[in-house]
Amino acid sequence: MNAHEMFVKQVDEAVPFLTVEDEYIEILKNPKEVLEVSIPLRLDDGGVKVVRGWRSHHNNALGPYKGGVRYHPNVSREEVIALSSWMTVKCATAQLPYGGGKGGISVNIRDLSPSEIERLSRGYAMAIARFTGTDIDIPAPDVYTNPQVMAWFVDTYEKINGRSEPSCYTGKPVEAGGSLGRGDATSRGGTYILREALKKHGLEGKELTVAVQGFGNVGGYGHKLISEELGLKVVAVSDSRGGTYNPGGLDHSSVKKHKTETGSIAGFSGGEDITNEELLELNVDIVVPAALEGVITESNASDMRACIVLELANGPTTPQADAILNDKNIEVIPDVLANSGGVTVSCFEWIQGRTGDYWTEKDVQKKLDEKLTTAFHEIWKIKEDFKISTRKAAYVRAISRIVAAMRFKGIWP
Numbered sequence: 001m002n003a004h005e006m007f008v009k010q011v012d013e014a015v016p017f018l019t020v021e022d023e024y025i026e027i028l029k030n031p032k033e034v035l036e037v038s039i040p041l042r043l044d045d046g047g048v049k050v051v052r053g054w055r056s057h058h059n060n061a062l063g064p065y066k067g068g069v070r071y072h073p074n075v076s077r078e079e080v081i082a083l084s085s086w087m088t089v090k091c092a093t094a095q096l097p098y099g100g101g102k103g104g105i106s107v108n109i110r111d112l113s114p115s116e117i118e119r120l121s122r123g124y125a126m127a128i129a130r131f132t133g134t135d136i137d138i139p140a141p142d143v144y145t146n147p148q149v150m151a152w153f154v155d156t157y158e159k160i161n162g163r164s165e166p167s168c169y170t171g172k173p174v175e176a177g178g179s180l181g182r183g184d185a186t187s188r189g190g191t192y193i194l195r196e197a198l199k200k201h202g203l204e205g206k207e208l209t210v211a212v213q214g215f216g217n218v219g220g221y222g223h224k225l226i227s228e229e230l231g232l233k234v235v236a237v238s239d240s241r242g243g244t245y246n247p248g249g250l251d252h253s254s255v256k257k258h259k260t261e262t263g264s265i266a267g268f269s270g271g272e273d274i275t276n277e278e279l280l281e282l283n284v285d286i287v288v289p290a291a292l293e294g295v296i297t298e299s300n301a302s303d304m305r306a307c308i309v310l311e312l313a314n315g316p317t318t319p320q321a322d323a324i325l326n327d328k329n330i331e332v333i334p335d336v337l338a339n340s341g342g343v344t345v346s347c348f349e350w351i352q353g354r355t356g357d358y359w360t361e362k363d364v365q366k367k368l369d370e371k372l373t374t375a376f377h378e379i380w381k382i383k384e385d386f387k388i389s390t391r392k393a394a395y396v397r398a399i400s401r402i403v404a405a406m407r408f409k410g411i412w413p
């Protein structure tokens, strides 16, 4: 099952609990439009490499398309469509005035120099410029893109259009129009959601252990905030090259220092090396996938021993694995809720850029907490009313909201 087939199955599984006409479900199973671009990239040695990229507009019933841009060798048209579809559901989950979009370039940035990455980023922003804009489609960071890349995107877009338009992209550096609190927003939002879930499960204040897969923006801050804000013990972390495990706990700043110095988590002296596969099956209370999709599958789900899976990555659990985890009474807090803090603070950044009224970090965190805590409890109520999984409940709530807007707007022309 590819990522888009996973999304379609997740929608189908929510349908029995919805009162929705079939035609709207059919519309939601397809992206509205997908732009495919070829970017000629001038290499430092004078040669040219043609790189392929995409931007998918899935649905804009609730507002302009919103979603990140991914740089990864496995990016494909189908993956970008799936990620944009999840964004539609996620923005509705967090009650944001947005639809779903996503972009990506099929490239291994480890093969490129910083100046090649800048030229590629500017080439992509230019190629998709007619597809984006503050009221059209607002891209943001995702895997292997960061605030610096957003700054190049905005600068390119503004130069093409000859005007200042800071809210055409979010996730920018604070110095270039970004919002305070955007850097750790995805993980912070996930921490708030986990806090509420622990209360529901009667686990608040207990000594719990955590394994985090991925040590980029989301996994790195995830390790830090889950330890600092919730007082839980993170015993395993990993990146694309492998992981480290210490049942006594891993100090975030020491792991980060090792990663900065050596480029990987593996080989950390404060733990024993483990593989990404082993990390998911550790005897811990909480597993946090925070890297790529499709890592929890029917072949490893039955070996998982955690009682909570907090999906900070997009699409980490296949529907087959989801069913196995549900049967084992493992609580899966779905991506569309668990990692919605990033797009929520992106929305705050968009508002600040449009009004010129910039908020304090404390204000950003307070508003984020209020929004996600409300979303969590509304979803939990649906879960309890229908006796369904948290993922199904989140889809029921999001699809109801999207379809309500689509009904008013009508199917036209």
Ligand code: NAD
Residues within 6 Å of the ligand: 141, 142, 143, 144, 145, 186, 213, 214, 215, 216, 217, 218, 219, 238, 239, 240, 241, 276, 290, 291, 292, 293, 312, 313, 314, 339, 340, 342, 343
């Ligand atoms: P990132 O580029 O900052 O970090 C990605 C991390 O994943 C790196 O540590 C990398 O080494 C690791 N990784 C890559 N391939 C791996 C593999 N095969 N096994 C284990 N680890 C691997 O990206 P990010 O922004 O932290 O995004 C991580 C996930 O969170 C993605 O699924 C992304 O879509 C999702 N997400 C990100 C945001 C955001 O605001 N950045 C928001 C919502 C969801």
